[in-house]
Amino acid sequence: MIFYLWKNKIYIHPMELKDLRSISIWKKEKLELNISVDCVLLTVRDKKLKVLLNMPFPEVGYFLPGGFIMTDEDADAAAIRILHQRTGLDHIYLKQFRAFSDPGRFSYPTLFRNIGWEKHLMEELHTLSERMISIGYFALVNAELIQPTGGDFQESTTWGDIEHLPELNFDHELIITEAVDALRRELYFRPVLYNLLPEKFTMPELQNLYEIILGKPLDRGSFQRKMLRWDVFERLEERRSGVAHKRPFLYRFNKEKYTTALQKGIHFAI
Amino acid sequence: MIFYLWKNKIYIHPMELKDLRSISIWKKEKLELNISVDCVLLTVRDKKLKVLLNMPFPEVGYFLPGGFIMTDEDADAAAIRILHQRTGLDHIYLKQFRAFSDPGRFSYPTLFRNIGWEKHLMEELHTLSERMISIGYFALVNAELIQPTGGDFQESTTWGDIEHLPELNFDHELIITEAVDALRRELYFRPVLYNLLPEKFTMPELQNLYEIILGKPLDRGSFQRKMLRWDVFERLEERRSGVAHKRPFLYRFNKEKYTTALQKGIHFAI
Structure with missing residues (x-):
């Protein structure tokens, strides 16, 4: 104190x-x-x-x-x-x-x-x-x-x-x-949880965070659609390695896109 | 000050x-x-x-x-x-x-x-x-x-x-x-605008307030559906008189229903 x-x-x-x-x-x-x-x-x-x-x-x-x-x-x-x-x-x-x-x-x-x-x-x-x-x-x-x-x-x-x-x-x-x-x-207004992840992350990793913090499971398809609609996460050409089955794409938070989105007055409802 | x-x-x-x-x-x-x-x-x-x-x-x-x-x-x-x-x-x-x-x-x-x-x-x-x-x-x-x-x-x-x-x-x-x-x-979490209205009000009157405060028009059907889904506005048997064509139903905010809704952890997204 x-x-x-x-x-x-x-x-x-x-x-x-x-x-x-x-x-x-x-x-x-x-x-x-x-x-x-x-x-x-x-x-x-x-x-x-x-x-x-x-x-x-x-x-x-x-x-x-x-x-x-x-x-x-x-x-x-x-x-x-x-x-x-x-x-x-x-x-x-x-x-x-x-x-x-x-x-x-x-x-x-x-x-x-x-x-x-x-x-x-x-x-x-x-x-x-x-x-x-x-x-x-x-x-x-x-x-x-x-x-x-x-x-x-x-x-x-x-x-x-x-x-x-x-x-x-x-x-x-x-x-x-x-x-x-x-x-x-x-979380209904800003996609702030990227702050809890490393610079590069996958959509399942991001969804996992939302689920932990909101305390409920989220539908995968609709979660990804909503996240990508915000247009602040940039998909990289790399994929997460070391994962057994699918190798999901890596994303990165794009600060410039975020600034633009805020200026346009986007509402980030999830 | x-x-x-x-x-x-x-x-x-x-x-x-x-x-x-x-x-x-x-x-x-x-x-x-x-x-x-x-x-x-x-x-x-x-x-x-x-x-x-x-x-x-x-x-x-x-x-x-x-x-x-x-x-x-x-x-x-x-x-x-x-x-x-x-x-x-x-x-x-x-x-x-x-x-x-x-x-x-x-x-x-x-x-x-x-x-x-x-x-x-x-x-x-x-x-x-x-x-x-x-x-x-x-x-x-x-x-x-x-x-x-x-x-x-x-x-x-x-x-x-x-x-x-x-x-x-x-x-x-x-x-x-x-x-x-x-x-x-x-407004995305609580239906607080009833505080700006008289005790009895119509849905168009409530919608009008939302539109003034959000600064944008809202679809009438979907607005009413969302408001009623919250289950905190009680429809009365009375209708607004003095209106030329349709005589819309009057509603009243129900404090008990609101308390129950909050306890259930409802999310009042509009």
């Missing part, structure tokens, strides 16, 4: 915050103390939809990767920065989907209750910011491209199965549920 | 803010000084999609109705409160669609530059909150049900034509554009 400062890589380790001088650094670093970003980084592994989770310390349990928005950046920039920190990648597909603003969703006392903070320090923090509003992003990444890191703390990171999540802090389970809903809706 | 306090109806009139003591009231009233809600209240009048605009003073121009989130309420509650203030209605359909967080989107100096504020007062305000993140809502209302008010200031309010908006402050034109996009998307 709140374990990083970005500028000059000064991190706020909760333990260091026992020294209250750190709080003034926090303010000086120009972080919005009541607005954060939470990133639901999704991938498909072992035929399941999974989400990246962090556990900064065993005592505090699992969180979504997230952090403050800085005063001089917008929420998109904050999400891009946070995802870069955790994955090393720079061009992740991401989309804002909802702000979470329940006044009771977050509190510093709850966050730090298990790591031995003194009561007056927690109260001081709480005075600085009585509530935290978080802007949720979902992001898609091909799991093979990244080696997730928890940052300089060597936090423990894990891919949580959407269907069997461990216990999460605050409203992070709700944020994940809403992110998956938002992704499913997005 | 920022002209209201809610509790005990203490309003912050920009002119009163010349007295800096008001700023301490502002903080004491527990408003989040850097998070607001902006409401895009949409209706259809004269066969055009229109949006409610406020002009608190002629010197400051047009704004969307909006206001701070209070520390003890979530963004939905803030939007409901603000819409109630401006329309007198309590059960308006509304939906959060995006947070707007460009660090340069809002500034107190810009807001007050035209109403004679002294520089040091603007700077003091700016120190309190260097930026404002706003959570956008779109809302739908049958224009005949309301008598829009600008609150106790007798602000000037107007229905702006989406296609020919007057000049708006800050990024409010962008917020409106995104709201209309979000509404159009919502």
Whole structure:
């Protein structure tokens, strides 16, 4: 949640915050103390939809990767920065989907209750910011491209199965549920799942992803017709090798065609 | 934007803010000084999609109705409160669609530059909150049900034509554009346009709304089939009178059927 400062890589380790001088650094670093970003980084592994989770310390349990928005950046920039920190990648597909603003969703006392903070320090923090509003992003990444890191703390990171999540802090389970809903809706308007595949992929591979994420089988013929009608996937002259029977054609996402399609105002209904 | 306090109806009139003591009231009233809600209240009048605009003073121009989130309420509650203030209605359909967080989107100096504020007062305000993140809502209302008010200031309010908006402050034109996009998307999943009609309506009246908002003609037979397939509109035994030729059946939105449909996980694609 709140374990990083970005500028000059000064991190706020909760333990260091026992020294209250750190709080003034926090303010000086120009972080919005009541607005954060939470990133639901999704991938498909072992035929399941999974989400990246962090556990900064065993005592505090699992969180979504997230952090403050800085005063001089917008929420998109904050999400891009946070995802870069955790994955090393720079061009992740991401989309804002909802702000979470329940006044009771977050509190510093709850966050730090298990790591031995003194009561007056927690109260001081709480005075600085009585509530935290978080802007949720979902992001898609091909799991093979990244080696997730928890940052300089060597936090423990894990891919949580959407269907069997461990216990999460605050409203992070709700944020994940809403992110998956938002992704499913997005599929009716944009062919974004290519972000989960290698550069070259077959139609059956793409269909497989849709089926995993929508949680239902799709008719093969009609799926392929719809995908190709969008005219953003370019068929290559190569075929997938190493497949026993048919050797399906490989496709590649064509960014120029996509831009053109968006300008024409295409509706990508599946 | 920022002209209201809610509790005990203490309003912050920009002119009163010349007295800096008001700023301490502002903080004491527990408003989040850097998070607001902006409401895009949409209706259809004269066969055009229109949006409610406020002009608190002629010197400051047009704004969307909006206001701070209070520390003890979530963004939905803030939007409901603000819409109630401006329309007198309590059960308006509304939906959060995006947070707007460009660090340069809002500034107190810009807001007050035209109403004679002294520089040091603007700077003091700016120190309190260097930026404002706003959570956008779109809302739908049958224009005949309301008598829009600008609150106790007798602000000037107007229905702006989406296609020919007057000049708006800050990024409010962008917020409106995104709201209309979000509404159009919502139509693929939820039959929300009944909110723009009287309790009883005909299918041609409903279709007419879809056509105005989507900006394109729809086939009558297939439109009606799709609407009825959702099984949330209940056909009454009455017909619309006063129509020359055919007397079309009247329909009513059935909330129980809608709840059942949502539980079954229906996808309301049009």
